[in-house]
Amino acid sequence: MNIFRTYLDWASAAPVSKSAWKAFVKTSKLYGNPSSPHSEGDMAHRALEQARTTIARIAGVKSDSVIFTSGATEANAIAIQGHVRVLVATGREMRSLHLLYLPTAHASVVETMENLRAAGAQVEALVLIDSGSGVTIDLTKLKKQLRPETILVSMDLVCGETGTKYHARDVRRVILAAQKEGLFRAESKPLLHIDASQAPFTESIDCNHLGADLLTLDAQKIGGVRGIGALIRTSAFVSLKPLVQGGGQEQGIRPGTESPALAASFAVALTEVQTGKEEFNARAAGARATLLSTLKTAFPDLIENVGKEHASHILNISLPNRDTDYLVMLLSQAGFAVSTKSACETDATGSRVVLTMTNDSAAALSTLRISWGPTTKARRLEQFVKALIKEVQFLDKRL
Numbered sequence: 001m002n003i004f005r006t007y008l009d010w011a012s013a014a015p016v017s018k019s020a021w022k023a024f025v026k027t028s029k030l031y032g033n034p035s036s037p038h039s040e041g042d043m044a045h046r047a048l049e050q051a052r053t054t055i056a057r058i059a060g061v062k063s064d065s066v067i068f069t070s071g072a073t074e075a076n077a078i079a080i081q082g083h084v085r086v087l088v089a090t091g092r093e094m095r096s097l098h099l100l101y102l103p104t105a106h107a108s109v110v111e112t113m114e115n116l117r118a119a120g121a122q123v124e125a126l127v128l129i130d131s132g133s134g135v136t137i138d139l140t141k142l143k144k145q146l147r148p149e150t151i152l153v154s155m156d157l158v159c160g161e162t163g164t165k166y167h168a169r170d171v172r173r174v175i176l177a178a179q180k181e182g183l184f185r186a187e188s189k190p191l192l193h194i195d196a197s198q199a200p201f202t203e204s205i206d207c208n209h210l211g212a213d214l215l216t217l218d219a220q221k222i223g224g225v226r227g228i229g230a231l232i233r234t235s236a237f238v239s240l241k242p243l244v245q246g247g248g249q250e251q252g253i254r255p256g257t258e259s260p261a262l263a264a265s266f267a268v269a270l271t272e273v274q275t276g277k278e279e280f281n282a283r284a285a286g287a288r289a290t291l292l293s294t295l296k297t298a299f300p301d302l303i304e305n306v307g308k309e310h311a312s313h314i315l316n317i318s319l320p321n322r323d324t325d326y327l328v329m330l331l332s333q334a335g336f337a338v339s340t341k342s343a344c345e346t347d348a349t350g351s352r353v354v355l356t357m358t359n360d361s362a363a364a365l366s367t368l369r370i371s372w373g374p375t376t377k378a379r380r381l382e383q384f385v386k387a388l389i390k391e392v393q394f395l396d397k398r399l
Contacts, residue, residue: 005336005337008376010372017375024261034048035249059232067253069231077108079240093120100145103356143178152193157195158202171192192214198311205274216232222273287372288315292317350367351364
């Protein structure tokens with residue numbers, strides 16, 4: 001670890017920003033419990049609510065719409081299971097509930113859906129289509145997939161593994177069109193849940209703009225201190241039941257003592273990335289194009305794994321017939337941190353997401369994900385490209 005490190009795995013976890021760390025340290029001095037009635041508790045409560053209000057303003061919602069969680073995994077679980085539990089509690093049978101989800105979603109969504117399928121719910125993956133310029137959601141098939149018993153559609157805004165961008169507003173339009181055609185009543189139309197964990201660096205997370213009923217965010221993906229996320233429900237009419245019991249915190253939906261320090265760090269990090277997203281987006285797009293062009297020249301068999309549209313700071317490639325797990329280790333020894341896929345699926349063989357998108361097992365077994373952020377220097381990416389070419393050539397000589 002004496003060599004200079006270049007971190008290019010921001011999609012897994014972003015380095016904590018200086019401002020977010022400063023906010024965390026400062027607010028950590030407030031040791032009172034935010035739910036306690038005394039002065040110390042009141043100071044902690046005010047810090048917590050200030051952070052909540054900041055996040056709410058950025059998301060275009062009221063402050064009581066923001067429910068703090070431990071991260072995106074818990075937020076996704078509450079969004080999906082919490083809604084199902086409300087309906088079951090009102091007398092709906094599990095087998096009468098129909099849910100749709102994006103098959104390239106994070107494991108926390110996919111596995112939650114599979115658990116509901118095992119419990120008897122009707123669970124169906126959204127259909128992806130290659131438009132000729134990349135993969136996207138097949139909206140024509142979505143219209144046919146919607147049923148009167150459909151209760152929720154869950155999707156990513158930006159895929160954390162490939163950087164593919166999906167248009168939530170288009171999905172919302174299909175749902176509303178189905179409602180106008182009488183497929184379901186306004187009060188029973190499906191909720192749209194959007195996992196926007198990877199989106200804030202480059203995309204607006206305004207819930208009105210996106211058409212989201214439920215929105216997931218995660219501090220560790222944007223430079224906040226790890227250990228906090230948020231589930232945003234845009235309306236009080238979106239009912240949720242808690243997954244655990246033991247307190248009335250977060251409107252009783254997520255019991256447990258909140259951390260004002262983590263919330264403050266989260267709010268500062270989110271403000272930073274949303275304020276600077278246009279500048280970063282432009283800079284990252286140029287860097288990505290240069291990086292991809294150089295690598296394609298060096299390796300003509302390289303495959304870019306991407307959708308019709310993509311985030312500018314995530315590049316997922318396949319290097320067929322190369323052991324990219326070994327390549328990641330070689331690059332780490334050379335001072336560069338990258339990954340092959342989502343950190344939550346490191347025990348899996350190959351990339352589930354790339355296999356779903358491409359149906360190409362060779363591509364799925366040889367992926368490499370490169371992701372960076374606002375503090376990544378252009379020269380570090382240039383040095384990385386040279387190191388990557390060198391290490392791949394080393395692997396090729398061994399074949």
